[in-house]
Amino acid sequence: MVNERITIGALARRSGVPVKTLRFYSDEGLLPPVGRTRSGYRVYAEDAVVRLDLIRTLREAGLGLAAIKAIFARDMTLAEALRLRLRAIETHIASLQHIAAALRATLRSEPDQADIRRLCTVTRLTTEERKAVIERFYERVSEGVPIDDTWKRQMMQASTPTLPEVPTPEQLDAWIELAEIVQDEDFIQKMRAAAAETWDSGFDLAAHQRVSQEANAAARELIDRGVPPTDAAARPVVERMAAGLAAAMGKPDTPAWRATLHEKSRGHDPRASRYWELVAILKGQPPQSGANEEWHWLNAAVAHHLAPA
Incomplete structure (x- = not known):
C-alpha cells in the first residue's frame, strides 16, 4: 500500500541499513520521516526504501551528502x-x-x-x-x-x-x-615589466595578433625551404614585422624603434622561450617545433637584420 507507514526498525530490516545510519540520514535531511509513533519512534513512508536505495547508490558512487541533498532539493539534477x-x-x-x-x-x-x-x-x-x-x-x-x-x-x-x-x-x-x-620571483617581475611596456593605452591587440600571425607564417615558409634567419630573404619579413608591431603599439616606425626591437632580441630572457619549449614537451612535441621554432627564427632574424650598421 502506498500510504503504509513503516517504523525505523522495519526500514532497517528491509534495507539492511543499521538504525544508527538511518537516524543519521534523517538528521541530515536525506531521509525525512513522515511522522512519529506515540512512543516517539520515527516512521517512514514505504517509498523510503526506494529513496534509501538511491542514497546508498550515490554514496557508493562517491557523492557527498551535500551533493545528494542538492539532488533531492532539485538544486542539482542527478x-x-x-x-x-x-x-x-x-x-x-x-x-x-x-x-x-x-x-x-x-x-x-x-x-x-x-x-x-x-x-x-x-x-x-x-x-x-x-x-x-x-x-x-x-x-x-x-x-x-x-x-x-x-x-x-x-x-x-x-x-x-x-x-x-x-x-x-x-x-x-x-x-x-x-x-x-x-614561481621564480625575478622572472615574474621581468614579465610584468614587459607586459606593462606592451599593454599601454595605445596597444592594439587585434593588430598585434595579425602581425604576429603573418610573421610566423612567413617564417614557417622560409624555414620549410631551409632558409636561415641571416639570409637576405629574411629581411623583408623583419621589415614588415617591425613596421606592423610599431603600428600595433601606436609608435612610429623609426630607427630608434628598430634599435629597441634589436635590443630586445639580443636581451631576451631565455626563460621566456624555454617556457614554451617545456609546454611543447608536455604536449609530446619537439621543444623547438611549430610556433617555438618560428619564434626562434624570427628573433634571430631581428637580431641580424636590425643590427646597427
Whole structure:
C-alpha cells in the first residue's frame, strides 16, 4: 500500500541499513520521516526504501551528502551530480597514473636524487593544482597591468600543462622545470615589466595578433625551404614585422624603434622561450617545433637584420 507507514526498525530490516545510519540520514535531511509513533519512534513512508536505495547508490558512487541533498532539493539534477563525480574520479585516476609513471621512471635503475625529486613533485600536486600554478603566474604578471582578460584566459589555456596519462620521464622533468620558472620571483617581475611596456593605452591587440600571425607564417615558409634567419630573404619579413608591431603599439616606425626591437632580441630572457619549449614537451612535441621554432627564427632574424650598421 502506498500510504503504509513503516517504523525505523522495519526500514532497517528491509534495507539492511543499521538504525544508527538511518537516524543519521534523517538528521541530515536525506531521509525525512513522515511522522512519529506515540512512543516517539520515527516512521517512514514505504517509498523510503526506494529513496534509501538511491542514497546508498550515490554514496557508493562517491557523492557527498551535500551533493545528494542538492539532488533531492532539485538544486542539482542527478545527471549533473553524476557528471561532477565522474570528472572527480577521472581526475583522481589521471593523478594515480602520473604517480605510477613517476614510480616506473624511478625504478628503471637504482633511484637517485633526481628520481626522488621527480616522484615527490608529481605526487604532491594534482592536475587542478598544476593548473593553479600557471594561473597564479599569469595573475601575478598582470597585477596592475591593463591586460585583456580574454587574451589572458587564452594564454592560460594554451600554456597550462596537461600531463598525458602515462607521462615520460622527460615530461615529468619538463613540468618540474616549468613550475620552477613560473614561481621564480625575478622572472615574474621581468614579465610584468614587459607586459606593462606592451599593454599601454595605445596597444592594439587585434593588430598585434595579425602581425604576429603573418610573421610566423612567413617564417614557417622560409624555414620549410631551409632558409636561415641571416639570409637576405629574411629581411623583408623583419621589415614588415617591425613596421606592423610599431603600428600595433601606436609608435612610429623609426630607427630608434628598430634599435629597441634589436635590443630586445639580443636581451631576451631565455626563460621566456624555454617556457614554451617545456609546454611543447608536455604536449609530446619537439621543444623547438611549430610556433617555438618560428619564434626562434624570427628573433634571430631581428637580431641580424636590425643590427646597427
